[in-house]
Amino acid sequence: MGKQSSSLVYQIFQHRFPATFKGFFYFLPISLALTTLLLIFIYISTTANVTKTQSQTTLYLQTLPSLVNIDQTSNLPIVPFEDNEDDNDNLFADPSRTARLSRASQWLLGNLFGLIDGNDTNNKEAYHDGDIFLQDYKQMNKSLKIYVYPHSKDDPFANVLLPPDTDSKGNYASELMFKKALMESHFVTKDPNEAHLFYMPFSISSMRSDPRIDVHGIPDFVQNYISNITLKYPYWNRTGGADHFYVACHSIGKIAFEKAFVAKLNVIQLVCSSTYFPSSYLPHKDASMPQVWPRGGDPPNLLTSQRKRLAFFAGAVNSPVRIALLKVWANDTEIFAHFGRLNTPYSEQFLGSKFCIHVKGFEVNTARVADALFYGCVPIILANHYDLPFTDILNWKSFSVVVHHIDIPVLKKILQGISNEEFAMLQSNALRVRKHFQWHTPPIDFDVFHMSMYELWKRRSVVRVRLTPSMEFM
Numbered sequence: 001m002g003k004q005s006s007s008l009v010y011q012i013f014q015h016r017f018p019a020t021f022k023g024f025f026y027f028l029p030i031s032l033a034l035t036t037l038l039l040i041f042i043y044i045s046t047t048a049n050v051t052k053t054q055s056q057t058t059l060y061l062q063t064l065p066s067l068v069n070i071d072q073t074s075n076l077p078i079v080p081f082e083d084n085e086d087d088n089d090n091l092f093a094d095p096s097r098t099a100r101l102s103r104a105s106q107w108l109l110g111n112l113f114g115l116i117d118g119n120d121t122n123n124k125e126a127y128h129d130g131d132i133f134l135q136d137y138k139q140m141n142k143s144l145k146i147y148v149y150p151h152s153k154d155d156p157f158a159n160v161l162l163p164p165d166t167d168s169k170g171n172y173a174s175e176l177m178f179k180k181a182l183m184e185s186h187f188v189t190k191d192p193n194e195a196h197l198f199y200m201p202f203s204i205s206s207m208r209s210d211p212r213i214d215v216h217g218i219p220d221f222v223q224n225y226i227s228n229i230t231l232k233y234p235y236w237n238r239t240g241g242a243d244h245f246y247v248a249c250h251s252i253g254k255i256a257f258e259k260a261f262v263a264k265l266n267v268i269q270l271v272c273s274s275t276y277f278p279s280s281y282l283p284h285k286d287a288s289m290p291q292v293w294p295r296g297g298d299p300p301n302l303l304t305s306q307r308k309r310l311a312f313f314a315g316a317v318n319s320p321v322r323i324a325l326l327k328v329w330a331n332d333t334e335i336f337a338h339f340g341r342l343n344t345p346y347s348e349q350f351l352g353s354k355f356c357i358h359v360k361g362f363e364v365n366t367a368r369v370a371d372a373l374f375y376g377c378v379p380i381i382l383a384n385h386y387d388l389p390f391t392d393i394l395n396w397k398s399f400s401v402v403v404h405h406i407d408i409p410v411l412k413k414i415l416q417g418i419s420n421e422e423f424a425m426l427q428s429n430a431l432r433v434r435k436h437f438q439w440h441t442p443p444i445d446f447d448v449f450h451m452s453m454y455e456l457w458k459r460r461s462v463v464r465v466r467l468t469p470s471m472e473f474m
Contacts, residue, residue, distance in 0.1 A: 123397045126429040133393055140457040141450070146187045147195035149229055160206045160213070160221075167441055171367055172205045173294050174272060174448065175249035177439050179203065181449040184442065196460040197243050197268070198235050200225065204248040204256060215252055223259040242266040243461055248273075249291055251363040254280045268459050270452060275364045277385035287455035290389040292370040292448055294439045299374045300351060310334040310415055311380065312349045313357035314342050315368075321360045321382060324408050335412055350375035354423060355401065355415055357382060373399075373434035378426045380415075382408070390436060390451055392458070399429035 127133055151161040163180040167173075179201055182188065189195055202225060207213045213221050230236045236244060245268035248256065253271055257264035257280075264280070274281055274288035317323060317339050329337040337357075342349065350356055356372035357380045364386035372379040379400040381388065388396050396402065401418070403411060418426070436451045443449040 126398050126432050144457050145189040145194045147192045148199045172249040178247050181443045200246045204253040205250045219259040222256045240266045272365045273363045274387040275385045276387045283387050288387045288389045289452050290437050291365045291367045293367040307354045309353040311355040312336045312353035314338040318361045350377050355380050370437040373437050
């Protein structure tokens, strides 16, 4: 039966298809093989050329010694830095790269505004999905419960564990303002069985300034704290700390769990220094909170036509990225890159510029993003590996321009390539989302506090182990 079937198929093939068509099936595999070899050859040649070009480039850092006397007007010393990124994000200044980077930047602009894939609408919306966010936010505001480990005013480290009596100020205020807002909110519960999450209320910034602890003693303090709550309460042991969280806005917080390695793998970190390059931060487990310098009063609203400067940055020289920005744009007439303190109020520069540059310093985060949004200035993000705050809610492409470090030489071309209509869209969305980057006393809906609570809500476990009475009094 099998031989007859094969013979039948062969006869049909012989009579139904012409000889030229049958010959095509013989040459098709050979043609495909030759085409594949040709493509591989082209790829190898192109890669070799790119490697050769990169090997001939000049690093910005080669001129580092000449930068010592650049900022003579500020009377501030150049701040020493350590570049702790190991990914070798080279900052090239070779003019031969400009044309290629320019073409890449044009592609990035097309991608920024959805012009490549035709999806123009999505990148104009400030939220990934506003309807879902609002619905889930209402549920969070109604249901989320946090158990805060209690501490008395007589505790020797009450200054570290209890909220401050007054409103905090400065670069790291977000950490202490969150604690104060939470303790006075409806999210706190005294019933651990009702809690979705457990808050460990130690403050990294307070430990850092306490001479009894200091920076080097933070890991020991955290290790002892976890040991104490593990012995005194049963809540940690149910999940290994996976439903526990702490808050830190100072970058030193990344060493807090150095002596509690297992805990670091489980505990939720709500931090300002949210870089996903080192292993200490995991975006799916941890959450990013914006670094905000609290400002009183309503934010200003300046018309676009009054912003005469293209871009603005001012700050210390404390990273290779800032050195690269200085090398290219320090003497430019349209991009004002100033290193050191300004003689005029910062607000004047923010209000007079279309774009305000956030540049990685010691860490990826600074308060400049929130400052730019407060003054209606479109942020430029020059901080590779920065897990931007609320990025799973907000569409950062709709109100900011994210630029890779290597594109610093063509930064002006990127910004000049943004049309007036596109800039109006970016600024309109910046004004729309800036309420999420402001602190209020008491907190109001959709401010930094409530957005941070929403991030914690999204990271809660959907399965909770209810404690029995015997477990509660172990």
